[in-house]
Amino acid sequence: xxxxxxxxxxxxxxxxxxxxxxxxxxxxxxxxxxxxxxxxxxxxxxxxxxxxxxxxxxxxxxxxxxxxxxxxxxxxxxxxxxxxxxxxxxxxxxxxxxxxxxxxxxxxxxxxxxxxxxxxxxxxxxxxxxxxxxxxxxxxxxxxxxxxxxxxxxxxxxxxxxxxxxxxxxxxxxxxxxxxxxxxxxxxxxxxxxxxxxxxxxxxxxxxxxxxxxxxxxxxxxxxxxxxxxxxxxxxxxxxxxxxxxxxxxxxxxxxxxxxxxxxxxxxxxxxxxxxxxxxxxxxxxxxxxxxxxxxxxxxxxxxxxxxxxxxxxxxxxxxxxxxxxxxxxxxxxxxxxxxxxxxxxxxxxxxxxxxxxxxxxxxxxxxxxxxxxxxxxxxxxxxxxx
Numbered sequence: 001x002x003x004x005x006x007x008x009x010x011x012x013x014x015x016x017x018x019x020x021x022x023x024x025x026x027x028x029x030x031x032x033x034x035x036x037x038x039x040x041x042x043x044x045x046x047x048x049x050x051x052x053x054x055x056x057x058x059x060x061x062x063x064x065x066x067x068x069x070x071x072x073x074x075x076x077x078x079x080x081x082x083x084x085x086x087x088x089x090x091x092x093x094x095x096x097x098x099x100x101x102x103x104x105x106x107x108x109x110x111x112x113x114x115x116x117x118x119x120x121x122x123x124x125x126x127x128x129x130x131x132x133x134x135x136x137x138x139x140x141x142x143x144x145x146x147x148x149x150x151x152x153x154x155x156x157x158x159x160x161x162x163x164x165x166x167x168x169x170x171x172x173x174x175x176x177x178x179x180x181x182x183x184x185x186x187x188x189x190x191x192x193x194x195x196x197x198x199x200x201x202x203x204x205x206x207x208x209x210x211x212x213x214x215x216x217x218x219x220x221x222x223x224x225x226x227x228x229x230x231x232x233x234x235x236x237x238x239x240x241x242x243x244x245x246x247x248x249x250x251x252x253x254x255x256x257x258x259x260x261x262x263x264x265x266x267x268x269x270x271x272x273x274x275x276x277x278x279x280x281x282x283x284x285x286x287x288x289x290x291x292x293x294x295x296x297x298x299x300x301x302x303x304x305x306x307x308x309x310x311x312x313x314x315x316x317x318x319x320x321x322x323x324x325x326x327x328x329x330x331x332x333x334x335x336x337x338x339x340x341x342x343x344x345x346x347x348x349x350x351x352x353x354x355x356x357x358x359x360x361x362x363x364x365x366x367x368x369x370x371x372x373x374x375x376x377x378x379x380x381x382x383x384x385x386x387x
Contacts, residue, residue, distance in 0.1 A: 001323050001324070001325045002323060002324050002325055002363045002368075002372050002375060002376060003325040003363060003365070004187075004298075004325050004326055004327045004361050004362070004363045004364070005186075005187030005188075005297075005298075005363070005364070005365050006186075006187070006365040006367065006368075007186040007187070007191045008259075008263070008365070008366055008367050010255075010259075012255050012258075013252055013255045013256060015255075016251040016252060016254060016255040017248055017251050017252055019251065020247045020248050020251045021248070023247070025247050026246060026247050026248060027244070027246050027247060028244065028247070029247045030247075031247040031250040031251045031254065032050050032244075032245055032246075032247060032250040034250065034254055035050055035192075035245075035250035035251075035253045035254045035257070036048040036049060036050050036197070036250075038254055038257055039162075039172070039182070039197055039199070039253075039257065040199065042170065042172075042257065042260070043162075043170040043171065043172030043173050043180075043199065044169065044170055044172070044173040044174075045172055045173055045174050045180070045199040045200065045201060046174075046200070046201045046202075046203070046206075047199065047200050047201065047202075047203065047205075047206035048197055048198070048199045049197065049198050049199075049206060049209050049210055049213060050192075050195065050196070050197050050244075050245035050249075050250060050253075051195065051196045051197060051198065051213055051243045051244070051245060052194060052195060052196070052242075052243050052244060052245055052246075052249075053183075053185075053194055053195060053196045053243075054082065054157075054159045054181050054182065054183035054184075054185070054195075054196030054197075055082040055085070055086070055196070056196060056213065056241065056243035057181045057182075057196035057197060057198045057243075058082055058083065058086035058129070058155065058157065058181050058196075059086050059089050059090070059241070059243070060198065060209045060212040060213055060241070060243060061086070061155050061179040061181060061198050061209065062086045062087060062089070062090045062092070062127060062155070063090055063208075063209075063212055064179070064205045064208040064209045064212065065126070065127055065153045065155070065178060065179070065205070066126070067087060067090040067092050067126055067127050068090055068091050068092060069091040069092065070092075071090075071092040071093070071125075071126040071127070072087075072092060072093050072094070072095060072118075072123060072124070072125040072126060072127075073086070073087030073090075073092050073093070073094050073095075073125060073126065073127045073128075073129060074094075074095050074096065074097055074111075074114075074125040074127075074128045074129070074152075075087075075094070075096060075097070075106070075128070075129035075130075075131060075157070075333075076096060076097060076098075076099055076105065076106040076129075076130075076131050076133070076352070077096040077098070077099070077332040077333045077334045077335075077349045077352040078099050078104055078131075078133060078329075078330055078332060078333075078352050078355060078356070079131040079133065079157065079330055079333060080159075080329075080330055081333055081336065083129050083131050083157050083333075084096070084129075084333050084339070086129070087127070087129075092126070092127075094339075094342070095114075095125070096333065096334055096344075096348070096349055096352075097110050097111045097114055097128075097349075098110045098349040098350065098351045098352055099349070099351050099352050099355060100351075101351055101354075101355075102287040103133070103136055103138075103139075103287065103289060104133050104134070104300070104355055104359075105130070105131065105132065105133050105136065105137075105138040105139075106128075106130055106131065106138055106143075107351070108138075108139045108142040108143060108146070110351075111128070111143065111146060112146055115146060115149075115150045119150065124150055124151065124152065125152045126152060126153065127152060127153050127154075127155060128143065128147070128152050128153075128154055128155070129155045129157050130143055130154060130155070130156050130157065130177070131157040131159075131160075132156065132157065132158050132159075132160055132161035132164070132171065132295075133160060133298075133329075134160055134286065134294065134295075134296065134297055134298040134299070134300055134329075135160045135161045135163075135164050135189070135267075135294040135295030135296045135297040135298070136161075136164070136286075136288060136289065136292055136294040136295075137156075137158075137161060137164060137165075137166040137171055137289075137292050137294075138156075139289075140154075140156070140166055140175075140176035140177065141167070141176055143176065144176035144177070153178045154176065154177040154178050154179075155177065155178065155179045155180070155181060156171065156172075156176075156177045156179070156180040156181065157181050158171050158172060158180050158181060158182055159181060159182065159183035159185075159188065159196075160183075160188070160189075160295060160297035160298065161182075161189075161294075161295040161297070162182045162188075162189050162190065162260065162295060163189055163190075163260045163261060163263065163264035163295045164264065164292065164293050164294050164295035164296075165292065165293040166291065166292050166293075167291050167292075171295070172199045174199065174200060174201040178200060178202065178205065179198055179199065179200045179205060179209075180198070180199045180200070181196060181197070181198055181199075182196060182197045182199070183195075183196050184196060184197070184249075184253060184256075187297075187365075188297060189260065189263055189264060189267070189295050189297055190253065190256035190257060190259070190260055190263065191252065191253075191256060192245065192249035192250065192252050192253040192256070193248075193249055193252065194249070195245050195249045195253065208238075211223075211237065211238045211240055212238060212240045212241060212243070213240065213241065213243040213244055214240060214241075214242070214243070214244055215236060215240040215241065215242060216236050216237060216238030216239050216240030217234050217235070217236045217237075217240065218234065218235055218236075218237055219233070219234045223235075223237060224237070225237070262366070263366045264293075264295055264296065266366040267295070267296035267297075267364060267365075267366055268293075268294070268296050270296075270299075270364055270366075270368060270373060271286070271294075271296045271299050271364065273370070273373060274299055274362065274364075274373065274377075277373070277374075277377045278301065278377065278380070281380065281381070281384065282303070282304040282307035282308050282384060283301040283302060283303055283304060283380075283384075284301065284302040284304065284358075285301055286299060286300055286301075296364065297364075298329055298361050298364060299361065299362045299363075299364040300329065300359050300360070300361050300362075301359070301360055301362060302355065302358040302359050302360075303315060303358045303360065304358075305357075305358060308384050308385070309385060310383070310384070310385070312357060312358060312360075315360065315380075315383050315384065316328070316360055318379075318382070318383035319360070319379055319380060319383050322379035322382065322383065323375075323379070324362075324363065324375070324376050324379045324380075325363060326360050326361060326362060326363070327360075327361045328356075328359055328360060328361060329359070329361050330356075331356060332349060332352045332353055332355075332356050334348055334349060334352075335353070335356075362376055362380070363376055
């Protein structure tokens with residue numbers, strides 16, 4: 001089976017983890033801050049804080065921005081559920097903005113129209129989570145301009161996008177957002193096994209997220225309510241969480257980060273080769289905006305269903321039967337049973353639902369060979385009954 005994604009673990013990664021295993025620190029030591037600084041330096045952010053998952057990172061990002069009861073978080077319906085759940089964790093309400101039919105990201109025009117209506121109704125969002133689906137960044141300049149007009153804060157959910165660029169700057173630099181979140185899950189562009197990171201240029205936000213990821217506990221005398229009782233002393237000044245990354249994960253991340261640009265370059269080369277090989281197929285290949293350089297975490301095609309004799313599900317199952325580990329990213333969040341209980345219904349976001357009815361994620365990962373890619377294309381040809 002050719003998987004849709006696969007981590008690349010090399011000897012340097014193993015050696016880095018073994019070095020930590022032989023050291024004095026397995027949880028909190030020098031490697032976590034080293035990884036944080038390396039990522040911050042790479043993307044051009046002032047502050048970076050590692051977490052045990054991107055979901056945890058999204059949660060503390062929302063809390064740091066003051067999201068709570070009576071507030072609204074808006075995001076896209078085409079994302080993993082964590083992009084919306086992070087708002088619910090804070091007691092806020094969640095709503096969605098339909099997707100752009102070309103990029104499949106949150107649509108700026110739909111966002112502007114929804115903001116105009118929400119302003120009249122007195123229910124503007126406090127936070128908008130802009131998800132860079134497949135690694136292609138949202139139109140952040142437009143979203144940022146809208147944030148200045150309507151007063152909301154921006155989180156970039158860049159779980160798919162480390163190593164990508166928007167308008168010449170690395171995603172994560174924070175030019176158009178308050179906080180950016182990366183994921184280091186094994187199928188992502190680089191991995192720490194599980195793990196995530198929050199990045200910001202705001203020192204106050206960084207300080208708050210640092211507290212929240214570690215039980216709300218501090219040893220900083222400037223943050224304490226009174227002078228320390230002794231050198232052992234700490235205070236809990238927030239209700240925080242255990243969202244910390246381990247030294248083992250960070251060591252793997254430091255090693256993987258050295259190959260980030262090579263990984264993203266290879267993903268783009270494979271994606272461009274798919275574009276050529278699939279040019280005559282009854283599918284829509286991913287459109288790329290000229291002002292962006294995608295991390296290419298996923299390669300999503302959309303079936304032209306009226307031009308083929310099989311259903312969406314039949315094509316998917318046929319590819320699996322041929323040994324191609326395709327997947328579907330994602331089921332629209334508003335159609336999930338939990339969100340239906342909150343009042344969402346099919347038909348609420350029609351562009352997202354059209355996407356879901358046609359989308360299939362083909363295998364794409366940096367160690368994928370051209371022979372394997374040819375197998376994927378041959379299987380898709382057979383599945384579409386083009387042979």
